[in-house]
Amino acid sequence: MSLRIEPMQRVQKAENKDELLTPEIRADIDAWIAKYPEEWKQSACMAALSIVQDANGGSLTTALMDQVADYLDMPPIAVYEVATFYSMYEHKPVGRHKICLCTNVSCMINGSDDIYEHLRTRLGIGFGEVTTDGRFSLKEVECLGACGGAPMMQIGHNYYENLTLTLVDQILDGLE
Amino acid sequence: MTDETITIEVDGCSLEAKAGQMLIEVTDAAGISVPRFCYHKHLSIAANCRMCLVEVEKAPKPLPACATPVADGMKVFTRSPLARAAQKGTMEFLLINHPLDCPICDQGGECELQDVAVGYGGDVSRYTEAKRVVRDEDIGPLIATDMTRCIHCTRCVRFGGEIAGLRELGATGRGEHMRIGVFVEQALNSELSGNVIDLCPVGALTSKPFRFAARSWELIQQDGIAPHDGVGSNVRLHVRRNEVMRVVPKENDAVNQTWISDRDRFSYQGLQTDDRLEVPMLRENGRLREADWDEALQAAARILLDTPEGNLGTLVSPSATLEELFLAGKLTRALGSDSIDHRLRQQDFRGDVADPAMPWLGRRFADIENNEATLIVGSWLRKDQPLLNLRVRQSVLNGGVAMAINPADLDFNYDLDVDVVCKPSEMVQELAGVAAALGASTEGIAVTPDEAHKTAARLLQQAGKGMVLLGSAALMHPDYALLRRLAANIARAAGIEWGSTGFGANDTGAWLAGAVPHRRADGSAGQGKDAKSMLDGPSETLLLLGCEPDADFADPQRTAGALGSAKVIALSSYRSDALLAAADVVLPVATFAETSGTLVNLQGDVQSFVAAITPPGEARPAWKVLRVLGNLVDADGFEHNSSTEVRDELLQLRGQIQPDNTLGESAECPQGFLPAGLQRIGGIPMYGLDAITRRAAALQATPDAWDGTLRLNAATAAGHSIEPGGRVRLVQDGLSVELPVSVDERVPDDCVWLPAAVQESAGLGCSFASVSVEKA
Numbered sequence: 013m014s015l016r017i018e019p020m021q022r023v024q025k026a027e028n029k030d031e032l033l034t035p036e037i038r039a040d041i042d043a044w045i046a047k048y049p050e051e052w053k054q055s056a057c058m059a060a061l062s063i064v065q066d067a068n069g070g071s072l073t074t075a076l077m078d079q080v081a082d083y084l085d086m087p088p089i090a091v092y093e094v095a096t097f098y099s100m101y102e103h104k105p106v107g108r109h110k111i112c113l114c115t116n117v118s119c120m121i122n123g124s125d126d127i128y129e130h131l132r133t134r135l136g137i138g139f140g141e142v143t144t145d146g147r148f149s150l151k152e153v154e155c156l157g158a159c160g161g162a163p164m165m166q167i168g169h170n171y172y173e174n175l176t177l178t179l180v181d182q183i184l185d186g187l188e
Numbered sequence: 189m190t191d192e193t194i195t196i197e198v199d200g201c202s203l204e205a206k207a208g209q210m211l212i213e214v215t216d217a218a219g220i221s222v223p224r225f226c227y228h229k230h231l232s233i234a235a236n237c238r239m240c241l242v243e244v245e246k247a248p249k250p251l252p253a254c255a256t257p258v259a260d261g262m263k264v265f266t267r268s269p270l271a272r273a274a275q276k277g278t279m280e281f282l283l284i285n286h287p288l289d290c291p292i293c294d295q296g297g298e299c300e301l302q303d304v305a306v307g308y309g310g311d312v313s314r315y316t317e318a319k320r321v322v323r324d325e326d327i328g329p330l331i332a333t334d335m336t337r338c339i340h341c342t343r344c345v346r347f348g349g350e351i352a353g354l355r356e357l358g359a360t361g362r363g364e365h366m367r368i369g370v371f372v373e374q375a376l377n378s379e380l381s382g383n384v385i386d387l388c389p390v391g392a393l394t395s396k397p398f399r400f401a402a403r404s405w406e407l408i409q410q411d412g413i414a415p416h417d418g419v420g421s422n423v424r425l426h427v428r429r430n431e432v433m434r435v436v437p438k439e440n441d442a443v444n445q446t447w448i449s450d451r452d453r454f455s456y457q458g459l460q461t462d463d464r465l466e467v468p469m470l471r472e473n474g475r476l477r478e479a480d481w482d483e484a485l486q487a488a489a490r491i492l493l494d495t496p497e498g499n500l501g502t503l504v505s506p507s508a509t510l511e512e513l514f515l516a517g518k519l520t521r522a523l524g525s526d527s528i529d530h531r532l533r534q535q536d537f538r539g540d541v542a543d544p545a546m547p548w549l550g551r552r553f554a555d556i557e558n559n560e561a562t563l564i565v566g567s568w569l570r571k572d573q574p575l576l577n578l579r580v581r582q583s584v585l586n587g588g589v590a591m592a593i594n595p596a597d598l599d600f601n602y603d604l605d606v607d608v609v610c611k612p613s614e615m616v617q618e619l620a621g622v623a624a625a626l627g628a629s630t631e632g633i634a635v636t637p638d639e640a641h642k643t644a645a646r647l648l649q650q651a652g653k654g655m656v657l658l659g660s661a662a663l664m665h666p667d668y669a670l671l672r673r674l675a676a677n678i679a680r681a682a683g684i685e686w687g688s689t690g691f692g693a694n695d696t697g698a699w700l701a702g703a704v705p706h707r708r709a710d711g712s713a714g715q716g717k718d719a720k721s722m723l724d725g726p727s728e729t730l731l732l733l734g735c736e737p738d739a740d741f742a743d744p745q746r747t748a749g750a751l752g753s754a755k756v757i758a759l760s761s762y763r764s765d766a767l768l769a770a771a772d773v774v775l776p777v778a779t780f781a782e783t784s785g786t787l788v789n790l791q792g793d794v795q796s797f798v799a800a801i802t803p804p805g806e807a808r809p810a811w812k813v814l815r816v817l818g819n820l821v822d823a824d825g826f827e828h829n830s831s832t833e834v835r836d837e838l839l840q841l842r843g844q845i846q847p848d849n850t851l852g853e854s855a856e857c858p859q860g861f862l863p864a865g866l867q868r869i870g871g872i873p874m875y876g877l878d879a880i881t882r883r884a885a886a887l888q889a890t891p892d893a894w895d896g897t898l899r900l901n902a903a904t905a906a907g908h909s910i911e912p913g914g915r916v917r918l919v920q921d922g923l924s925v926e927l928p929v930s931v932d933e934r935v936p937d938d939c940v941w942l943p944a945a946v947q948e949s950a951g952l953g954c955s956f957a958s959v960s961v962e963k964a
Contacts, residue, residue, distance in 0.1 A: 020349060024599050074372055087349070089358035092371040096360040 019051050020090050026082035033079050037067055041083060053084045057094050060084060061101055070110055071102035099153060107142045107149035109187050112166040115152050118159035127163055128152075130177045134184070148184075194260040199267060205258045212240055212253040215266065222266055223275060223304045225282075225389045226341035227254035230446060232350055237341050239282070239304065241274035242266045250274035272308075279308040282339050284315050286390070293337065295391030297404040301339065322367050327357075328375030329889035330382055330450060332399050338368050338392035344384035351447065352378040353581050353601025368392070375891055379574040379874065382453040386436060386446075397457055397886045398434045402426075407433055410800035413787045414452035415507050415780035416877055418549070418690040419575045420789030421448045425456070425781055425800040432456045432781050432801060442554060443793065449574035450890070451874065451881060456781065458883035463763045465776035466805020476768055481806060485813075488757045488773040489820035495729040495755070497524035501722035503741075504703050505734035506530045506692030507878050508810070509785030510794075511834040513694065513701035515814035515826070516733050517709055522823035526705050526716025527727070530698040532735055533660075533691055533872070533944070535742045535954055537718040539669030540706050542854035546699045548847035549576075549790035550679075550687025551655050559583040561651035561684070563606075563644060564592040565619060565675060567659015570600055571874040571892060573689050576790075577601070580657075588654070591644050593618045595661060595869045595956075596941060597934040606644045611936050612869055612956045613861050616667050619674040622648070628681035631673050632856055648682035655679070658688035661871045664742065664944070666861035666956055669854075676851050687849055690790060692878065697788030700842055710841050723750040732758040733810060734777070736879050738766035738950035745923060745953050759810050762879050766950070776807035779880060783809035784831040792847040796835065863958030866904075868920060869941040870955020876945035896948065898961075899932035899941040907938075908961055915964040918942065920952045926964045 032038065040063045044056035060080045065072050077095055081088040095101045102110070111131065115124045132138055135148050142149040158164045161173025165180075172183055192207045198220055205214040210233065215222050226237035235255035242253045245263035250271060253264075265271055283305065290296040322335040342359060345368065349355040356376050361367050370376070384393050407426040412435075414421040421444035426434045435456050437448040468484030469476045479487075492500065502520040504513055513530065520528045531537075556562070556579040569577040577600075584590050584602040591606035592598075593615055608618050618641070620630040625637035625645030637645070648654060656675040665671055672688075679686035690696070702709030705716030722730065723746050730751060741747040744766075751770035758771040761779045768774070777783075782803040786796040803809070811831050818826030828834045873894040875887040887893065898918060900910070910916055912931040917924050918940065927948050935941050942948065944955035 020355065022355070023353065023601055023603055087355040087358075089355055089360075089371060092360050093358045096371075097362045099362075 019054050020087060021051070021054070021085050022087045025085045029083055032083050033064065033076075034067070037063055038083070045084075054086050054090070057084055057086065057091060058098070061091070061095055065101060070106040070108075071104060105142065106151075107147050109148050109167050110151060111148060112151045112153040112156070114154070114156050114158075114162070114164050116155040118155070118162040119164060122162040124163040126177065127165070127175055127180060130180060134181070194258065196258050196260070196262040196264060198264045207260070208257050210254055211242070211251075211256045211258055211264060214258055215253060215264075220266060222253045223308055224254060225300060225304070225339060226343060228343055228387060230351065231343060231346045234342050234346065237282070237339065238278045239275065241271060241278060243268045243271040243274075275308045276310070279305060280310060280314070283309060283313065285320050286339060287319060287336050289337070293334070293391035294332075294394040294399060295337075295388075299391060300389035320364060325369045325373050326375075327370055327373075328381070328891075329886045330396055330454060331376065331385060332394045332396040333369075333392065334394070335367055335369060335392055337390045339390055340366060340368065341389055342368070343387040343389070344368065344393060347384055347387055348378065351383070351578065352380045354378045356381075357384070377891060379450055379571055379892065380447060380578070382450045383437075383447050395434055397454060402428050402433045410798070411438060412781065412797045412800060413693075413795045414448060415693045415787065416451050416455060416881060417449070417573050417575070418693060418695055418790035419444060419553070419573065420693060420787050420793060420795050421452050421575060422795070423448060423452060427800050430801045432459055442552075443789065444575055447575060447578065451574070451877070451887065454886050455881050455884045457885050457887070458880035459779055459781055461762070461883045463883070464804050464807070465760055465763050465774060466807055468776060468806065469768075469771070469774035471772040476771070476774065481808075484773055484775060485816055485820055488775065488817060491729055491755045491757060491772065492519075492523055492731075492817070492821050495523065498527075499726070499728035500525040500527065500731065501717060501727040501729070501754075502528040502731040502733070503532060503719060503722065503735060504528065504530045504698070504732075505740065505878070506532070506690065506695050506698055508694060508698075508734045509780075509783065509831075510694060510697040510701050510788060510838065511785050511811040511831045512733060512814065513698050513703040514709055514834060514838045515811055515818065516731070517702040518825065519814055519818050519821070519823065520716075520731070521708065521714075522818065522825075523821060526708070526714035527722050528703050528716060529705055529719035529722065530692075530695070530703045532719050532740050533664050533742045534668060535664060535666050535720065535956075536668040536670075536857075536860075537720060538857045539672055539851070539854055540718065542673075542852040543704075543706065544848045544850050544852070545707070545711065546696065546792075546845055546847050547849055548687060548696050548792050549689070550657075550685040550849050552791045553579050555653070556580060556655070557582040557586060558588075559651070559654045560588045561647045561654035562588065562590045563622070563648060563654075563656045563678070564590065564594070565656060565658050565671065566594060566615060566662030566665060567592075567657065567689060568594070568596075568598040568871070569657070569659060569689075570598070572660055572872075576689065588651070589647050591647065595871075595936065595939070597936075605647060606640050608640055609936055611939055612661075612665065612867050613863055615662070615665065616670055616674070616859050616861075619671055619678070623674050623677050623681070626678055626681040628677040631670055631677070633670075633859060645682075648678065648684060651682065651684060654682070654684040656684070656686040658686070660689060660691060661869075661956075663688060663691065664870060664955055666954065667857070667859055669857040670859060673851065673857065676849070685849070687790070691872075693789075694787045696790055696792055696847065697786070697794075700788055700845065701838060709838060711845070723747055725750055725753065727754050729755045729757070732756065732760065732767075732771075734760065734879070736760070736762070736764050736767060737770060738764065738947075739876065739882065739945040740878070742944075743954045744944075744950045759813055761807065762883070775813050776803075776805065777810035777813055778803035778807055782807070783811065785809075785811065786831070786835050794839070796832070861956065865938070866908075866959050866961065867939045868918075868955065868957050868959040869935065869939050870944045870949070870957075872945050873943045876943065882945070894943055894946050895930070896946075897928045897930035899930055899935050900939065901933050901935045901937065902931050904935070904937055904939065905929065905931060910961060910963070916961045917964045918952070918959055918961055920957050920959040923952050925949070925951045
């Protein structure tokens with residue numbers, strides 16, 4: 013045998029694709045599918061998962077991943093593989109604002125432990141937990157590539173760098 | 189890869205190789221051992237275990253031999269200090285998270301990790317931190333999981349996608365949290381799933397029925413031939429204390445490559461059951477009693493001698509060995525009857541006069557991979573003939589097309605270019621449509637080809653190599669003779685082959701051995717009755733070999749009736765109520781593992797095997813029983829001392845007979861099956877094929893086993909005011925059976941699906957028939 017470079021299509025393709033997800037989500041995913049060669053629909057898998065996750069309040073369910081698999085003609089397990097490999101996909105419900113705090117070397121040296129303690133005291137939750145009002149959830153992440161601004165965190169699509177305890181309070185106060 | 193031959197140097201030896209070949213293929217061919225876990229010659233290259241690192245001159249780092257293409261003049265060192273250091277380093281990493289539970293691991297003693305660790309591992313582990321633990325998923329009744337032992341080679345994952353055509357296992361999570369599994373816990377659906385047990389280099393995936401049953405070094409290995417389907421997979425039986433503990437594949441590229449189906453792997457469970465026959469039995473004053481061999485054989489001989497000439501009928505299993513079939517035919521003919529048949533499930537014998545001398549698959553297995561077009565008629569090939577399906581799938585991957593005409597919308601693990609789903613009775617019109625589109629004779633069927641027919645015809649016509657493949661549903665069809673003529677017409681018009689998959693392990697052998705009424709073992713024509721006519725009677729005496737009256741015949745009810753009014757001598761390995769109710773003499777015989785014999789597979793390979801264990805109790809190999817019966821009725825030519833003598837006599841008798849599917853002339857067979865109302869779809873469930881399979885507990889617990897319901901689609905259910913989940917009475921020819929209903933959209937309109945060879949259908953007649961349903 014040889015090295016294998018071919019799409020992971022499944023034989024039994026879902027028939028009623030227009031019943032999957034919502035028309036808006038399908039349109040968004042279609043825009044991504046269009047970027048790749050026709051037989052490489054699966055290349056849109058990561059984008060599709062992000063779109064579906066955003067529409068579902070920030071987390072994925074098996075049922076949603078199955079619909080993505082159906083829509084992209086992929087074996088469901090291949091979608092699970094992607095969705096469990098990357099840390100930006102959530103498999104449990106998260107808060108309205110997902111605070112991703114980096115604790116890797118640069119951030120740790122610059123005081124990410126203190127930031128974590130502060131967040132923990134203020135929100136009353138540790139890593140992997142959601143506040144009871146569903147407003148915040150806290151997540152420990154590996155390096156997000158912003159070592160120049162360590163310590164840092166990501167909330168939603170925004171990076172917040174050079175954090176201090178006061179700055180953290182200001183940021184959180186500014187979120188609904 | 190090109191055909192250009194180049195020379196490389198490995199450990200100072202000069203080796204010839206083809207440009208572009210991977211290094212490990214060249215070293216393997218030369219017998220140079222390079223340790224590996226993820227590489228497998230039939231799977232794609234992953235290069236993720238890093239165990240096969242070797243030193244290559246001018247390369248700055250060690251390279252994985254499995255993913256390094258050879259180049260002219262390349263100098264490779266597999267045992268240099270650099271290579272050794274790399275291999276030992278990899279080994280140390282692989283062992284970091286591997287539990288040291290070899291003493292309780294089923295893989296212990298036959299484990300690739302153990303073997304390689306002996307050569308490349310350190311004697312003391314330097315790792316003192318915590319090891320990871322992985323939760324085990326339940327992936328069905330066949331495969332046990334101990335995922336903590338997994339080293340992430342991904343052979344099982346690649347097997348699913350590339351060979352089985354169904355990607356069910358995957359690697360979820362990342363880094364330390366990566367794990368192999370199904371994610372959503374469910375039983376594997378692949379009919380080839382057991383092969384991951386062999387592929388797994390460690391003890392993560394092991395055989396569930398074999399779990400904790402024996403250690404590998406206690407087992408004695410005996411070569412055998414799988415006795416279920418016509419592929420004749422080469423297997424190894426692993427035996428301990430006269431018990432078959434498990435079955436594993438034996439490599440044979442021409443037959444089964446390195447794979448076997450789950451049916452071949454786990455059917456051994458049916459060998460040791462409570463209902464094995466261990467002593468002969470005899471009917472006396474209306475009751476069966478145990479008897480000794482002498483008494484029972486004398487009684488059987490008396491029945492045979494008392495039978496008026498021509499009134500003996502012999503019904504033999506299509507999975508019986510060549511020797512058994514030959515001696516059964518010889519005995520029957522010595523008693524003045526030609527009535528012997530192995531086609532127990534066939535309904536339509538109108539085509540017998542046109543039968544070729546030795547029908548076969550039509551193409552060799554390896555050639556099927558080169559098919560440019562394959563038309564499957566009446567077969568869920570994936571489940572009926574898993575390894576044959578593998579070849580057809582390969583042909584599709586090689587750029588060929590596959591098409592199917594089936595009485596249900598069955599899933600295949602490759603795309604079908606034409607997928608016709610029709611009522612059983614319409615299979616004739618559909619096939620005739622393809623014939624008409626090719627300009628071939630439609631055998632008098634008036635049909636206008638539609639788009640599907642024209643597409644199929646065009647694809648078949650364009651194909652230089654290809655075949656029409658008749659499956660078990662076609663063979664069991666009430667208009668089989670017509671379907672067969674149509675298939676032959678299509679094949680002739682398109683310039684391709686045709687053939688059929690048969691029912692058992694020895695269909696081709698049965699023709700060779702003369703186990704048909706119209707063709708004797710010496711090739712001369714016979715005048716006997718076929719299986720159906722024998723049962724239609726009157727047959728004064730019926731001799732059964734290896735078949736169960738309620739499950740192995742086309743029409744269980746007609747069979748029960750015929751057996752009830754005849755004297756019955758049954759050679760059987762199992763007691764079943766239907767058999768004991770009918771038999772006058774019961775002679776316990778050996779199964780495939782307990783006898784020597786020969787099976788001829790669908791491509792005509794004559795494969796002999798010897799017994800791996802002795803039969804239970806007083807059971808004896810059937811060929812010996814038949815030989816003694818021959819002596820007792822004073823027939824000539826029953827002096828064999830071994831099964832090889834029987835086989836050699838037959839092979840000499842047949843001379844240079846070649847498998848051939850050319851049909852002779854026969855009268856037209858008009859379409860006879862034209863039911864008005866509901867039609868019953870029959871067919872044999874994958875694990876209902878023969879007596880052994882039906883008794884294999886693990887196989888019966890898989891999702892492939894029939895679930896006991898009558899299947900029909902929602903529209904049909906609504907049309908007949910049947911509530912899904914409720915119970916109905918299915919009426920067929922005045923007979924009826926009550927059973928629950930389930931909705932299955934694979935079933936065409938106005939059809940119900942109730943397979944043959946299951947207990948619920950034993951009270952009915954033929955499996956493709958006109959039926960009606962009423963609320964129970």
